[in-house]
Amino acid sequence: MKTMIMTTWQEMLRRKMLLITLVLTALFLAVFWFIADTVALDSSGSGDLLGQFARRSAILSLGFFFGGFVVAFLAIFSSFSVISGEAEQGVLQSVLTRPIPRWKWYVGRWIGYVSLIGGYALVLFVSMVLITKFHAGMTRDYGDIWVSLLLFVGAVPALVSMSMLGSSLFSGIGNGVFMTMLYGAGWLGGMVEKVRGFLPVEPDVEATLSRTGALLSLLMPADGLNRRMQYILTQGAGETLPFLTGGSPPSQAFVVYAAIFTIFAFGVGLWLFKRKDF
Amino acid sequence: MTPDIPAIQTQALSKIYENGRGCRNITLRIGQGEAFGFLGPNGAGKSTFVKTLVGLVRASGGEGSLLGSPIGSLEARRHIGYLPELYRYPEWLSGEEVMKMHAGLLGLRGEEARKRIRAGLDEVGIGRRGSDRVKQYSKGMQQRLGLACALLGDPSILFLDEPSSAMDPVGRREVRELLLELKKRGKTLFLNSHLMEDVEAVCDRMALMLNGDMIRSGTVGEMLKVKVRWRFKVGGFSPVLLDWLREASGLPVSAEQTEHAEEMSWEAPTWLEAELEHEEQAGLLNMLIVEQGMTLYESSMHQEKLEDWFLEAVSGRDQRGEQR
Numbered sequence: 001m002k003t004m005i006m007t008t009w010q011e012m013l014r015r016k017m018l019l020i021t022l023v024l025t026a027l028f029l030a031v032f033w034f035i036a037d038t039v040a041l042d043s044s045g046s047g048d049l050l051g052q053f054a055r056r057s058a059i060l061s062l063g064f065f066f067g068g069f070v071v072a073f074l075a076i077f078s079s080f081s082v083i084s085g086e087a088e089q090g091v092l093q094s095v096l097t098r099p100i101p102r103w104k105w106y107v108g109r110w111i112g113y114v115s116l117i118g119g120y121a122l123v124l125f126v127s128m129v130l131i132t133k134f135h136a137g138m139t140r141d142y143g144d145i146w147v148s149l150l151l152f153v154g155a156v157p158a159l160v161s162m163s164m165l166g167s168s169l170f171s172g173i174g175n176g177v178f179m180t181m182l183y184g185a186g187w188l189g190g191m192v193e194k195v196r197g198f199l200p201v202e203p204d205v206e207a208t209l210s211r212t213g214a215l216l217s218l219l220m221p222a223d224g225l226n227r228r229m230q231y232i233l234t235q236g237a238g239e240t241l242p243f244l245t246g247g248s249p250p251s252q253a254f255v256v257y258a259a260i261f262t263i264f265a266f267g268v269g270l271w272l273f274k275r276k277d278f
Numbered sequence: 279m280t281p282d283i284p285a286i287q288t289q290a291l292s293k294i295y296e297n298g299r300g301c302r303n304i305t306l307r308i309g310q311g312e313a314f315g316f317l318g319p320n321g322a323g324k325s326t327f328v329k330t331l332v333g334l335v336r337a338s339g340g341e342g343s344l345l346g347s348p349i350g351s352l353e354a355r356r357h358i359g360y361l362p363e364l365y366r367y368p369e370w371l372s373g374e375e376v377m378k379m380h381a382g383l384l385g386l387r388g389e390e391a392r393k394r395i396r397a398g399l400d401e402v403g404i405g406r407r408g409s410d411r412v413k414q415y416s417k418g419m420q421q422r423l424g425l426a427c428a429l430l431g432d433p434s435i436l437f438l439d440e441p442s443s444a445m446d447p448v449g450r451r452e453v454r455e456l457l458l459e460l461k462k463r464g465k466t467l468f469l470n471s472h473l474m475e476d477v478e479a480v481c482d483r484m485a486l487m488l489n490g491d492m493i494r495s496g497t498v499g500e501m502l503k504v505k506v507r508w509r510f511k512v513g514g515f516s517p518v519l520l521d522w523l524r525e526a527s528g529l530p531v532s533a534e535q536t537e538h539a540e541e542m543s544w545e546a547p548t549w550l551e552a553e554l555e556h557e558e559q560a561g562l563l564n565m566l567i568v569e570q571g572m573t574l575y576e577s578s579m580h581q582e583k584l585e586d587w588f589l590e591a592v593s594g595r596d597q598r599g600e601q602r
Binding site for chain 2 (some may be wrong): 002003006007010011014015089090093094095096097098100101178233275277278
């Protein structure tokens with residue numbers, strides 16, 4: 001299993017996926033630093049503490065709006081062809097005839113992706129929290145930060161598990177499209193909920209929008225976890241930018257659902273992989 | 279390892295895909311140290327059968343074992359080295375790193391792994407390019423790397439699916455020599471190949487697959503029936519002499535058919551043919567031809583090649599690769 005974990009890391013480093021992401025992330029963080037510095041300034045000197053907190057929260061939400069996308073696409077595009085792509089190329093055939101159980105290959109690859117992308121998500125999270133702390137004066141208690149971190153990083157195993165499951169079923173390109181659409185559906189669910197939160201609509205329309213948004217979020221809970229994380233980190237104060245944090249945040253039950261979703265996707269993917277003909 | 283345990287044994291082993299293709303009811307017994315050739319046109323089911331043996335696909339029926347362990351089991355996979363037909367190695371790795379990854383999967387570590395990697399790359403002739411990335415390798419070099427990987431664990435049984443198809447003539451010759459060397463070392467070889475000369479030079483026994491069925495099997499000699507055909511180029515031949523020649527020699531001599539019988543004239547040279555058992559019979563025919571005043575321009579022997587046998591065996595059957 002160690003061999004497969006190392007191979008996965010080597011793959012991501014050698015194919016420059018991580019390098020490109022890190023360079024672009026550095027650029028983003030520089031811009032984010034500037035925005036945090038500028039927007040958080042209280043130029044009027046009114047001393048409106050609540051207003052300041054709301055502005056700072058909105059900056060943080062803006063950062064994680066971007067961060068959620070980057071982590072999701074890194075997780076999807078690094079793992080979407082791990083099984084079907086390698087089988088199509090003939091890489092897997094020589095590996096799977098070695099005396100290792102198939103589950104070790106699968107788990108090794110999964111750990112490889114989750115650890116590296118999870119590590120990236122951790123760095124991104126810490127960077128954004130520190131930037132907003134030192135340049136926008138946004139402080140949160142450590143408990144909230146820890147829970148938020150877990151929720152932010154928690155999207156990675158959900159995405160990788162689903163991506164590897166899809167890769168057992170579909171061709172490389174097919175799974176790339178499938179995963180992008182699935183993530184898009186979850187993201188759309190969040191947007192529907194945000195729209196519901198700030199549009200003046202009839203109660204029955206509001207209920208329909210809420211149900212639709214919730215169902216779409218269940219298809220892929222990664223974006224829902226991100227919204228929950230932003231809510232905890234900002235205590236809902238980021239609602240000054242409704243497209244970022246409007247509507248009701250996903251509940252605690254949703255987090256439990258996301259955990260079950262991840263375990264289920266991982267288990268079904270592993271089961272399919274063990275039975276697959278190559 | 280008990281020598282009387284067969285290296286490869288299958289009993290009615292089948293793998294039928296959803297589209298009805300695959301291989302059916304293959305029963306084989308290949309002894310340890312034997313070299314076995316598996317022939318058949320594209321789509322005949324050869325690769326499916328090999329994939330079933332090495333555990334890449336699950337059998338639909340029947341059973342099989344490698345050195346007594348059920349096919350697909352970890353124990354069976356400990357005995358094998360496999361070179362797939364269509365494969366590539368991760369191009370972001372170097373040849374040595376590919377080997378290192380396979381060494382890790384085989385449980386080889388440290389100095390032992392390094393020694394085997396170095397020896398393996400040298401053995402297949404790419405030792406100097408070991409540190410280059412795979413994307414810089416030609417197809418032939420990738421095939422050599424594949425062979426090195428297959429040999430890395432010092433396996434008792436080697437499954438080689440078209441081991442030299444992408445190589446130049448020099449490379450093919452080197453691979454053939456390597457296979458003969460491995461055979462000398464007592465390895466069991468299972469060779470899937472379209473290159474008949476490889477099978478003919480290396481294998482003790484062979485089988486022919488067609489449309490998923492194994493239609494013939496036996497030793498290479500049995501398959502070729504050691505037929506020897508003699509051809510004589512003669513001048514001054516007349517068709518009336520043919521009957522006399524048959525009568526005088528008691529041998530099945532025939533004249534090569536031409537499109538126009540009138541072309542078989544006194545002046546034009548004609549080819550005579552006969553399947554003979556030994557050289558003395560050819561000597562007798564030479565003598566009789568000359569005695570009758572014909573001019574003998576050439577007398578030559580043609581032994582049937584595996585390729586001729588293969589083409590004859592599959593000719594007149596269903597369209598290549600199509601299900602009956």
